[in-house]
Amino acid sequence: MSAEQDRANRSSTHAASPAEGRQRSGFVVLPVAIFFGLAIMFAFALFSGDPSKLPSALIGRPAPQVDFAPLEGLKHAEQQVPGFTAKELAEGNVHVVNFWASWCIPCVQEHPYLVELQKRTGVAIMGVNYKDGADDGRRFIGRYGNPFKAVGVDPLGRGAIEWGVYGMPETFIVDGSGRIAFKQVGPITNEAALEKMIAEIEKARAKTAAKPQS
Structure with a gap:
């Protein structure tokens, strides 16, 4: 060949x-x-702005077992504002958990609505400062107000992963037994979204009150 x-x-x-x-x-x-x-x-x-269009695998499940250390140097009435633990979310009261960051423009737009949400419902809002510097986080709250009962930090983003966070901001309603009742993906930036959150908080409170105390 x-x-x-x-x-x-x-x-x-x-x-x-x-x-x-x-x-x-x-x-x-x-x-x-x-x-x-x-x-x-x-x-x-x-x-x-419709959270129902995204998977919500944690709805109805216990909140992730993640504890958040406090935002260092953030004070209220001369006292350090605490972080929070997963255990605190299951002690009988409804909580709102809000993931935010100072570099997040939608978080700035949402913040007045969080302040209003706390005023109108009295709900305990637990903030999680995501991948932020302590100085930046403190300045953000100093400038826009503090609706939070507690502010934890998530400097590496591991807590956000456990909570199934897609992006900033995201907000969760946790019922009195520590189970996630509702998830808001994206900012609350209008009255309709605020009213939806208020309705979901009241729904979680009613469900919590209806459960027999152990």
Whole structure:
């Protein structure tokens, strides 16, 4: 066999057919298509402000067993504002847990509504300062007000992962038994969203009150 014939045979053996080429391409394109499809779904849910459009795997389950150390140097009436523990969320009262950051523009937009939420319901709001510097966190609260009963820190974002947080801000309602009753993805920035939160808080309170005390 000549060298030219040998090269021709090898080329024929290893050349991919058009169908094979499409199959090989499909292994790349299909995962990419799935990824972008999911990304579009999640983006739509985030920007629509409707938390029901995102998976809420923690709804009805106990809040994650994560304790948050206090935001150092944050004081109220000359006393250090405490952090909080998972145990505190299961001591019989409804709580709101809000993940926020000073660098988060939607958090700035949401903050007046958190202040109003606390005034109108008296609910204990537990803040989690996410991946922020202590000075920045303190300045944020000093500038915009403090609706929080406690402020913990999550400097590495591990607590947010445990809570299933997608982005800043996110807000959870925890019933008196320590179970997550509601999740708000994205900021509360209008009266309708505020009223929805108030209604969900009252619903959680009614459910908590109806449960027999152990």
